[in-house]
Amino acid sequence: MKLFIGIFSLILFFGGSVNAQSKKKKSKKEATQQYAPSSRDAWSYDDVASSKKNKKQGKTKSPKKQKDLIEEFHQRMKDNAKKYSKRERQMKKPQYSDPSYFGHKKKPKKRKPGKKKFCKECKLVH
Numbered sequence: 001m002k003l004f005i006g007i008f009s010l011i012l013f014f015g016g017s018v019n020a021q022s023k024k025k026k027s028k029k030e031a032t033q034q035y036a037p038s039s040r041d042a043w044s045y046d047d048v049a050s051s052k053k054n055k056k057q058g059k060t061k062s063p064k065k066q067k068d069l070i071e072e073f074h075q076r077m078k079d080n081a082k083k084y085s086k087r088e089r090q091m092k093k094p095q096y097s098d099p100s101y102f103g104h105k106k107k108p109k110k111r112k113p114g115k116k117k118f119c120k121e122c123k124l125v126h
Contacts, residue, residue: 102121102122104121104122
């Protein structure tokens, strides 16, 4: 009887230690939490999955013709020229060209020496 109890206890002991070392199956909830994006991760599981899908599908768009690309380039150049001319007109305004404005929209008032105030905008007393 003692021999039977001893063998039974050994089987339970070694069986328990083997199960303790084996990997546990993860539920769906735990598996999704493992790949959930966080601020510490440089990448997320979704990024990897989407890049794999794109590789499998391949290129679906047809390449643009050279003529279309040239037209887009000329349109961009026209838009940029318009933007730069507008900036140049803005810089001619006294707010930007007159040094007495100190970066203010309206010219700061000239006050008497006893009544000067500290300006939060330019951090000068005027």
